[in-house]
Amino acid sequence: MEHSINFSLNGEAKAANCRADTTVLEWLRADARLRGTKEGCAEGDCGACSVLVRRPGHDKHLPTNACILLMGQLEGASLVTVEGLAESASGGHPVQQEMEVNGSSQCGFCTPGIVVALAGLLDSNAEPQEDEIHDALAGNLCRCTGYRPIVEAAQAAAKAGGALPGAEAIPAKGEVGGAESVFHLPKSLAELHDLRAAHPGAVLLAGGTDIALNVAQAKARWPRAILTRDVADLRSIEERDGTIIFGAAATWQEMLPHLHKHWPSFATLVRRFGSVQIRAQGTIGGNLGTASPIGDGSPALLVLGATLILSGPNGDRDVPLADYFLDYRKTVRRDDEVIRAVSVLLPETGEEMRVYKVSKRYDQDISTVCGAFHVAMDGGTVAAARLAFGGMAATPVRCMAAEAALVGQPVADGIRAAKDAVLETFSPMTDMRGSADYRATVAANLLDRFAADLAGETVEVMAL
């Protein structure tokens, strides 16, 4: 049975009859014949395919990579492409006009994606600072022009203002797509578990910034997927009784203000998590679900003592994140369970937390090593410590020996022994991101950075 995918395209209601696992990029270019949206890398890296998406229940359109977004994920959403921006004002959207005036485009291949990213920024932030413009462009690569004229165009466009095509809210159905590829959009956890029991082979899909690469790159075909997006229980972010609970389907973008309020260093890390486009789609549940040893969420959450709430057909169970990882991409989560939420105690007086990502590029890159450190101080002495690393073993992992070396003395006094413990504990691998020696040296030296930060010798926290 066919269930058309209903969404708004550049302000007009649209019903697409296609496989739900078609990429939005493919559909736009081949079916809708809107070819302003370009294909560069087809893996979320270059931004040439950027489009604006307003998810159901949200009020803002956010830049998203169409190459790793699937048509079934558009159900109930509003989609704006560069063509829609061109029609939004006479002479084009102010970003388009200013890009032209400022000579911000040469070959032009990156230009539609850049226009979309900047129009999205201005829609959420009418007066962006220069660093916010650079942040908005971190997921858009331009080989010819250089970013100075692009940033100047953004600044000029901000003065002019500019609206996106308006769109009515469209109710999302529970099932979309055709017989060859159907996506389910359950609204409750009970419905999600029933669907998973009925279709054990179905893909569990959150933002897709990890798993949809199988479609975009490896050309996998998904007869069936079950989306977490509309499950109310998975969407919420709640603070109560000294705890914050992040629903597994919360995006990194949605989490950012909370992280900034409680753990500014964690927020700084998340601002380097992929790009604006990736953070708008990618979720905490997907990051822990994929269980990568170089996933950036895990080290920070490990030192915050996070607990996972796993939900199965017979109820929930709590699993400390430290007990979740078993081996390379293997976890204690059973096949019939999903991550429901991640629970973290809010910080108390005397606690300090820092997390550092070391990667080849500052923006839009995967970690070579990620070090996360948390101490609870009693006067000038470390009363408790949690130190964790990504990129140093088959799983994200704490270094207990280094923690023991810090406890009972001032941070500065224990650092030498903690560094030695890191060097003795880990035998990291060598790959294209870094040699084993490099990784071990960097991981140990990040502890010096931590000590310097706590002593007020460095500044590492970005404004939000």
Ligand SMILES: Cc1cc2nc3c(=O)[nH]c(=O)nc-3n(C[C@H](O)[C@H](O)[C@H](O)COP(=O)(O)OP(=O)(O)OC[C@H]3O[C@@H](n4cnc5c(N)ncnc54)[C@H](O)[C@@H]3O)c2cc1C
């Ligand atoms: C260009 C690019 C840059 C990136 N940069 C970074 C980075 O800087 N740091 C980083 O850590 N990662 C990065 N990633 C990886 C990815 O964006 C993150 O891991 C993201 O958090 C995945 O979330 P998602 O919702 O997109 O997951 P999805 O792709 O939807 O799912 C990933 C896996 O988790 C499973 N899953 C999803 N939700 C649940 C749930 N509730 N319970 C159980 N399993 C679940 C899925 O079945 C799938 O196996 C990047 C990816 C791209 C393409």
Ligand code: FES
């Ligand atoms: S084509 Fe490069 S990010 Fe989509």
Ligand code: FES
């Ligand atoms: S203008 Fe050529 S890639 Fe940007």
